[in-house]
Amino acid sequence: MRDALGEVQSVLVLGGGSDIGKAVVTRLAAGRCRTVILAGRPEDEMEVVADAAKAAGATTVEMVHWEATDTASHSRIINEIFDTYGDIDFVYAPAGILGDQAAFDADPAFAAVAAQINYSGLMSSCIAVANRFRQQGHGTLALMSSVAGIRARKDNYVYGSTKAGLDAFAQGLGDALVGTGAGVMVIRPGFVHTKMTEGMDAAPFSTTPEEVADAIVDGLAKGTETIWVPSLLAYMFFVFRNLPRAVWRKVSDR
Numbered sequence: 159m160r161d162a163l164g165e166v167q168s169v170l171v172l173g174g175g176s177d178i179g180k181a182v183v184t185r186l187a188a189g190r191c192r193t194v195i196l197a198g199r200p201e202d203e204m205e206v207v208a209d210a211a212k213a214a215g216a217t218t219v220e221m222v223h224w225e226a227t228d229t230a231s232h233s234r235i236i237n238e239i240f241d242t243y244g245d246i247d248f249v250y251a252p253a254g255i256l257g258d259q260a261a262f263d264a265d266p267a268f269a270a271v272a273a274q275i276n277y278s279g280l281m282s283s284c285i286a287v288a289n290r291f292r293q294q295g296h297g298t299l300a301l302m303s304s305v306a307g308i309r310a311r312k313d314n315y316v317y318g319s320t321k322a323g324l325d326a327f328a329q330g331l332g333d334a335l336v337g338t339g340a341g342v343m344v345i346r347p348g349f350v351h352t353k354m355t356e357g358m359d360a361a362p363f364s365t366t367p368e369e370v371a372d373a374i375v376d377g378l379a380k381g382t383e384t385i386w387v388p389s390l391l392a393y394m395f396f397v398f399r400n401l402p403r404a405v406w407r408k409v410s411d412r
C-alpha cells in the first residue's frame with residue numbers, strides 16, 4: 159500500500175537488468191520504497207541493479223527468474239511473487255529488445271521472438287498482475303511503449319509494431335481497471351542512452367535513463383496515464399501520426 163504521502167513502498171520490475179529500470183528503482187528506493195523485486199535474466203545484470211537499490215535505501219531486494227518468452231510460466235511466477243511479498247504498489251515492465259530490422263528480415267522466426275519478448279510475454283505477465291491488483295484493490299502498472307510504436311518506420315517496423323501492440327494493450331487494460339483502485343501508465347520515450355542503444359547515432363531530443371525515471375516517478379505521484387519523454391514528443395508525434403504515408407516515408411528516412 160502506498161504510504162501516507164502517496165509514495166510507493168514496493169516495486170516489482172519485469173526485466174530487472176534494464177538500465178531504465180535501474181534508474182527507476184534507484185529513484186524509488188531513495189524515496190520511501192523499501193521492497194524491490196527484480197524479475198528477469200541474467201542474474202549478474204540484475205545484481206548491479208540490486209546493489210544500486212540497496213545503496214539507495216531498499217531493505218528487501220530479491221531476484222526472481224522470469225523469462226519473457228516462457229509465457230506458460232508467467233501466471234505462476236506473478237502469483238508466487240504476490241503471495242510471498244504481499245501487496246505490491248508498483249509493477250514496472252521495461253523488458254524488451256530493439257533488435258535489428260536486417261536481422262529480422264534474414265530470420266523471420268527471430269522477429270516472432272521479439273514480439274514475444276516485447277509484447278506477448280508482457281501481456282501474459284501483466285494480465286496476471288492486473289488480476290492481483292484487482293484483488294488487492296490498488297497498484298500501478300507501467301509499460302514501456304516507444305515513439306517507434308506511434309508511427310512505425312520502415313527501418314524498424316518489427317520493433318515499432320511490437321510497441322504499437324503493447325501501447326494498445328496498456329490503454330485497454332488501463333480502461334478495464336478503472337474503478338478497481340488499480341491503474342496503468344504507458345510511457346513513450348524517444349531515444350534513451352542505454353545499453354539498448356549503445357553505439358547508435360542518437361536521434362534528436364535524446365534523453366537519459368534518469369530523465370525517464372524522473373518522469374515516471376513524477377507521473378506516479380500525479381496519476382498520469384500517458385508519459386512522453388521528453389514531453390515535446392507528444393506534440394511532434396501528434397503531427398507525425400497524421401502525415402500522409404508518402405510524406406512520413408520521406409520524413410522518417412534516416
Ligand SMILES: NC(=O)c1ccc[n+]([C@@H]2O[C@H](COP(=O)([O-])OP(=O)(O)OC[C@H]3O[C@@H](n4cnc5c(N)ncnc54)[C@H](OP(=O)(O)O)[C@@H]3O)[C@@H](O)[C@H]2O)c1
Nearest residue numbers: 175176177178199200226252253254302304349350352354
Ligand atoms: N533505450 C531506448 O532508447 C528506448 C526508447 C523507447 C523505449 N524503450 C523501451 O524501454 C524498455 C527498457 O529499455 P532499456 O533502454 O532500459 O534497455 P535494456 O537496458 O537493454 O533493458 C531491457 C531489459 O529487457 C531484458 N530482456 C530482454 N529479453 C528478455 C527476455 N527474453 N526475458 C526477460 N528479460 C529480457 C533484458 O535482459 P537481458 O540483459 O537478460 O537481455 C534487459 O534487462 C524496453 O522495453 C525498450 O524497448 C527504450
